[in-house]
Amino acid sequence: xxxxxxxxxxxxxxxxxxxxxxxxxxxxxxxxxxxxxxxxxxxxxxxxxxxxxxxxxxxxxxxxxxxxxxxxxxxxxxx
Amino acid sequence: xxxxxxxxxxxxxxxxxxxxxxxxxxxxxxxxxxxxxxxxxxxxxxxxxxxxxxxxxxxxxxxxxxxxxxxxxxxxxxxxxxxxxxxxxxxxxxxxxxxxxxxxxxxxxxxxxxxxxxxxxxxxxxxxxxxxxxxxxxxxxxxxxxxxxxxxxxxxxxxxxxxxxxxxxxxxxxxxxxxxxxxxxxxxxxxxxxxxxxxxxxxxxxxxxxxxxxxxxxxxxxxxxxxxxxxxxxxxxxxxxxxxxxxxxxxxxxxxxxxxxxxxxxxxxxxxxxxxxxxxxxxxxxxxxxxxxxxxxxxxxxxxxxxxxxxxxxxxxxxxxxxxxxxxxxxxxxxxxxxxxxxxxxxxxxxxxxxxxxxxxxxxxxxxxxxxxxxxxxxxxxxxxxxxxxxxxxxxxxx
Numbered sequence: 303x304x305x306x307x308x309x310x311x312x313x314x315x316x317x318x319x320x321x322x323x324x325x326x327x328x329x330x331x332x333x334x335x336x337x338x339x340x341x342x343x344x345x346x347x348x349x350x351x352x353x354x355x356x357x358x359x360x361x362x363x364x365x366x367x368x369x370x371x372x373x374x375x376x377x378x379x380x381x
Numbered sequence: 382x383x384x385x386x387x388x389x390x391x392x393x394x395x396x397x398x399x400x401x402x403x404x405x406x407x408x409x410x411x412x413x414x415x416x417x418x419x420x421x422x423x424x425x426x427x428x429x430x431x432x433x434x435x436x437x438x439x440x441x442x443x444x445x446x447x448x449x450x451x452x453x454x455x456x457x458x459x460x461x462x463x464x465x466x467x468x469x470x471x472x473x474x475x476x477x478x479x480x481x482x483x484x485x486x487x488x489x490x491x492x493x494x495x496x497x498x499x500x501x502x503x504x505x506x507x508x509x510x511x512x513x514x515x516x517x518x519x520x521x522x523x524x525x526x527x528x529x530x531x532x533x534x535x536x537x538x539x540x541x542x543x544x545x546x547x548x549x550x551x552x553x554x555x556x557x558x559x560x561x562x563x564x565x566x567x568x569x570x571x572x573x574x575x576x577x578x579x580x581x582x583x584x585x586x587x588x589x590x591x592x593x594x595x596x597x598x599x600x601x602x603x604x605x606x607x608x609x610x611x612x613x614x615x616x617x618x619x620x621x622x623x624x625x626x627x628x629x630x631x632x633x634x635x636x637x638x639x640x641x642x643x644x645x646x647x648x649x650x651x652x653x654x655x656x657x658x659x660x661x662x663x664x665x666x667x668x669x670x671x672x673x674x675x676x677x678x679x680x681x682x683x684x685x686x687x688x689x690x691x692x693x694x695x696x697x698x699x700x701x702x703x704x705x706x707x708x709x710x711x712x713x714x715x716x717x718x719x720x721x722x723x724x725x726x727x728x729x730x731x732x733x734x735x736x737x738x739x740x741x742x743x744x745x746x747x748x749x750x751x752x753x754x755x756x757x758x759x760x761x762x763x764x765x766x767x768x769x770x771x772x773x774x775x776x777x778x779x780x
Contacts, residue, residue, distance in 0.1 A: 341745055344517055344536065348544065357511075357551045359533040 328370030386447035438757035439629030468657030496622030498633030566605030569702030570710030598627030
């Protein structure tokens with residue numbers, strides 16, 4: 303799946319987690335802008351992992367702060 | 382200059398606001414005199430202890446105390462050295478022998494604390510390119526062990542067998558895998574479905590480490606823990622435990638049947654680069670472990686107290702962490718930190734000590750009053766405790 307298709311899929315998956323209806327751009331941060339706690343992060347990561355059939359380890363998650371970085375990481379992880 | 386402490390400001394403010402309300406500081410209690418495993422004088426009041434990990438009440442066992450005193454006379458106050466240099470005394474060996482017998486395993490390694498046992502074993506055996514798959518509600522010492530090592534860390538939802546299996550199946554071919562579970566999760570006092578989880582872990586080629594800190598001495602026919610109780614102890618590669626709970630002193634350990642286990646003594650940094658435990662601690666631990674092998678009467682009594690307290694609190698209308706008593710920990714869920722702290726203080730004024738637990742130690746941002754029972758609690762004490770909860774709960778408006 304290329305970056306555009308990946309981005310489209312992630313946009314779908316983030317919907318139920320974006321409870322405050324924040325307008326999401328590539329620069330949106332999960333902790334800051336979306337104000338997600340660790341539990342929400344875990345559930346969201348699990349949803350992404352299950353949909354794309356990938357692992358995003360804690361080590362990789364530490365490098366992902368923005369929505370754009372997540373799309374890049376998932377695009378890459380699909381190999 | 383940037384003040385490095387500014388990151389703590391939100392916590393400082395939360396604490397200030399809490400204490401400004403006139404609550405006694407829940408994190409600054411002093412035990413002035415300890416009368417027995419279940420009673421102490423705290424902040425000037427005689428108090429029933431319902432928030433210790435002294436599950437089997439071994440801290441005042443006369444044989445345990447005598448062994449410690451004798452060790453002081455025979456071996457002095459401390460070893461002043463690492464286990465791999467001058468810090469292994471006869472007592473350390475004897476303690477490891479007792480652990481091997483207690484668990485029926487080939488190898489045992491004693492660390493200076495339970496925290497260090499997790500830190501050391503996890504960070505040493507799971508290295509670069511390996512994967513650790515662990516329950517999201519794992520204890521801080523497990524997370525810190527993961528952080529200290531170089532493995533890829535993959536958490537899954539608490540006790541969720543399917544979530545664990547999916548993650549195991551996605552790990553690249555050929556990578557080393559370590560699954561980390563706990564027998565009893567100490568915040569809610571719930572147990573893990575170890576038999577199923579370990580079966581799935583093994584089917585997917587993983588080694589399994591189980592932390593049995595809160596079950597040793599109490600759960601299982603021989604007190605070996607939840608894995609023994611569920612009949613899957615022989616499939617556990619590494620059991621981590623502690624002396625600071627049922628054993629009644631301080632220290633940690635790992636037992637294993639792995640044929641190459643002994644090499645860890647040379648490569649495990651939290652084992653090598655710290656002083657070994659004092660001889661008195663080793664002799665008290667050894668005596669206590671050997672007595673715990675024959676602790677069936679105490680185990681039965683502790684289960685009885687745990688069930689009675691669980692039912693009593695449930696019948697009063699408190700919300701509890703588990704639907705029935707699964708361990709010696711009964712977690713009472715508080716609506717928020719403010720009312721949790723108020724309830725904690727009301728109980729203390731009644732003459733009862735419980736643990737106030739709050740995030741980040743607790744799952745899902747919960748505030749908990751954690752009750753942990755001791756085999757030495759009498760049936761009368763348990764009824765007294767239920768009465769104290771009733772009065773305090775009504776006064777604070779929780780029930």
